[in-house]
Amino acid sequence: TEMCSDLTERVLLYLDGHERVDTLHLAVLFRVDHQKVIGAVKSLQAVGDLVSVEQMVHKEWKLTDEGRKVAENGSHEAIVYKAVPLQGILLSDLTNNVPDLKIGFSKAMSYGWIKVTKQGKDSLVTRKVESITDVVQEHLRDILTDNSSQVDDEHKQVYCKRKLLQELTIRSYQLTKGKDFTISVEKAQSDLTVEMVASGSWREEKFKPYNLDALGAPLNCGHLHPxxxxxxxxxxxxxxxxxxxxxxxxYIENSFWNFDALFQPQQHPARDAHDTFFISNPQISSHFPPEYLQKVKQVHSKGGYGSQGYGCDWKIEEAQKNLLRxxxxxxxxxxxxxxxxxxxxxxxxxxxxxxxxxxxxxxxxxxxxxxxxxxxxxxxxxxxxxxxxxxxxxxxxxxxxxxxxxxxxxxxxxxxxxxxxxxxxxxxxxxxxxxxxxxxxxxxxxxxxxxxxxxxxxxxxxxxxxxxxxxxxxxxxxxxxxxxxxxxxxxxxxxxxxxxxxxxxxx
Ligand code: PHE
Structure with missing residues (x-):
């Protein structure tokens, strides 16, 4: 019999030496995706009561992309403060120097870091304090280096609102030994094969139970156009x-069936090349029901059946022309x-x-x-x-x-x-x-x-x-x-x- 897959085996071995472990911890330890560990646990559960499983919910703080930029370069308000030299700067120049000035500027104003005085049509921005501490940057750095407990909840909420931080909910499983715990599991068979039936070995095999909750494989089928x-x-x-x-x-017709049979006169503007795609190869059709063709010719040129017709010549050459219908x-x-x-x-x-x-x-x-x-x-x-x-x-x-x-x-x-x-x-x-x-x-x-x-x-x-x-x-x-x-x-x-x-x- 085949041994169970590498990962399930490693989970069992770890559990053999420890009382309990969280799947998140195993993922870090084994350097594999958390989902893979969960998959291994699920397949262990399918075999029997090897492991006991308890679901855990963790909250984790994670910086957004913008939050990571702030952790690296400083908050918007600190960037504005630093862009203001000791002698001051015109607001118009500051606007040119600092992209996204708005958020940082109003924050720096409200913290009392900078001040604005009128200067003609423009305004002069100067520093109001000698130095600043960029608390936002420090906090975000703490969170980035896994020291999120240093930052109190109130601040975290503010950073969430500023879209610098987000709280993730992570589900994992706490594993302990089950009542049938063992480290040597036979892999349950997932298929009954011809060989098993022929040799009779199916009698001794362990089979995986049906997973009726499994999603079917998505069908890679075609889709009808609207x-x-x-x-x-x-x-x-x-x-x-x-x-x-x-x-x-x-798709290819000749003028006879597309136009003449429909009593559309041969001089009709719709036949004109502006409306019709004529075919150049083969350019003409030559098989028409002869008797019917004569009658069509007659009704167009001379009339009949109580109609006076179009009174014009009817030419076979015109009717022969091939076209896209x-x-x-x-x-x-x-x-x-x-x-x-x-x-x-x-x-x-x-x-x-x-x-x-x-x-x-x-x-x-x-x-x-x-x-x-x-x-x-x-x-x-x-x-x-x-x-x-x-x-x-x-x-x-x-x-x-x-x-x-x-x-x-x-x-x-x-x-x-x-x-x-x-x-x-x-x-x-x-x-x-x-x-x-x-x-x-x-x-x-x-x-x-x-x-x-x-x-x-x-x-x-x-x-x-x-x-x-x-x-x-x-x-x-x-x-x-x-x-x-x-x-x-x-x-x-x-x-x-x-x-x-x-x-x-x-x-
Ligand atoms: N052949 C016509 C057209 O091209 C549509 C139509 C069909 C009109 C039948 C009357 C009778 O628009």
Missing amino acids: LLRLRAEFRQIFLEMGFTEMPTNN THTTAVSARMLYLLAKEGFKPSKYFSIDRVFRNETLDATHLAEFHQVEGVIADYSLTLGDLIGTLYEFFNKLGITKLQFKPAYNPYTEPSMEVFCYHAGLGKWIEVGNSGIFRPEMLLPMGLPEDVNVIAWGLSLERPTMIKYGLNNIRDLVGAKIDLQMVHNSPLCRLEKNGTLGTDVIQM
């Missing part, structure tokens, strides 16, 4: 409402096309993923962000369905008051911006954009004529920043974020009865 925490919450809400997640795992509505378009192709049935889709826009960067805008998007396709949906669905959706986020403002999107008609009243901020804030997809978008896909599609989108970053009380997007995303912030961020739960995040708003 954006991903909020994404999980949004996803939960969509799933509760019966939505299916769309596959958004393609500017919205997840590109994915919605692909999904709706698929839905029509595979045989329409009422469907609800959602996605939460990254989009890219070539924007001017500032405290609230980056060139990439996340869009939360919901789409419902069903027979005879109306604007009332859209408004009702938005109320239901935002209600689940804890937002109960909504207002709608007419807006314009090339692919929806009507379109509405969504505002909510934010009690924490005390104002109406824009939370999203929404609309009913145009027939010019849906009918070329082959969706039945009596099917309508309502949809809405919002950013993930904005509610996350409100929720976590951040007002600079760079604190949330990018190379400069504080990983500790990610580590510490609380679980995200949107309030179910109240307004979004009122409890964390610090703006």
Whole structure:
């Protein structure tokens, strides 16, 4: 059997030759950390009644960093006194010579060590006594050299108030021999091994009792970023409402699905390089469903389905251009096309993923962000369905008051911006954009004529920043974020009865 660890053995040996000892004393004697001695005592206690243990509380006086400086260089008031030469000094010069003059000066005045006389606009400081005794320094030196009993309690309190001294409470253990005291302890086994079972030696072994109070080892696991925490919450809400997640795992799109399928004219300013990141390699896509492409071309250039179109040339070269998708509505378009192709049935889709826009960067805008998007396709949906669905959706986020403002999107008609009243901020804030997809978008896909599609989108970053009380997007995303912030961020739960995040708003 293995002998007990070195330190526990030394504790027992010491106790063998002495009646009692304090763990603090042992720590000094063995030159080890007090906590290590306590650990050894604890493991002795686990074996049996080897040592009796009594907890002790000691008070100890300890100088603060500033107190140590005073012990070395003298008190603030003595420093001021010494800085005043026999012939006196102008107050303005004294101020320049002595850093932190204030404390020392008023003390030296009140002790009557120095005096001040007016001299023109300035004042002359002179010594009032021939010599001084720096009692504060002497006292602190006494304490530093373990002579704290020399200093009376009243003075100690004063030094505590001056933040030169502090009283520490130290807990230790007084050890005496227990009823099973011995100096030869077998180390109790902490593990039942295969070998013990195979040889049968486990029958003779002593086992450590379970320590059910032991703290578990901290798990070194990853932490969800606040954006991903909020994404999980949004996803939960969509799933509760019966939505299916769309596959958004393609940051690269082509203009056809990002713009043309959405009836966004080829001359639309949003396609401009100022808003869109075009891809240079590979620069173009060339596979499109040919029949559908013809219909898209037709509706853009000549119109159809009761629409007059844009009356402009539609060029395949423009549609072929690859880009970083500017919205997840590109994915919605692909999904709706698929839905029509595979045989329409009422469907609800959602996605939460990254989009890219070539924007001017500032405290609230980056060139990439996340869009939360919901789409419902069903027979005879109306604007009332859209408004009702938005109320239901935002209600689940804890937002109960909504207002709608007419807006314009090339692919929806009507379109509405969504505002909510934010009690924490005390104002109406824009939370999203929404609309009913145009027939010019849906009918070329082959969706039945009596099917309508309502949809809405919002950013993930904005509610996350409100929720976590951040007002600079760079604190949330990018190379400069504080990983500790990610580590510490609380679980995200949107309030179910109240307004979004009122409890964390610090703006
Ligand atoms: N795609 C829109 C945007 O980028 C959001 C939106 C989605 C609007 C669906 C209406 C319908 O802001």
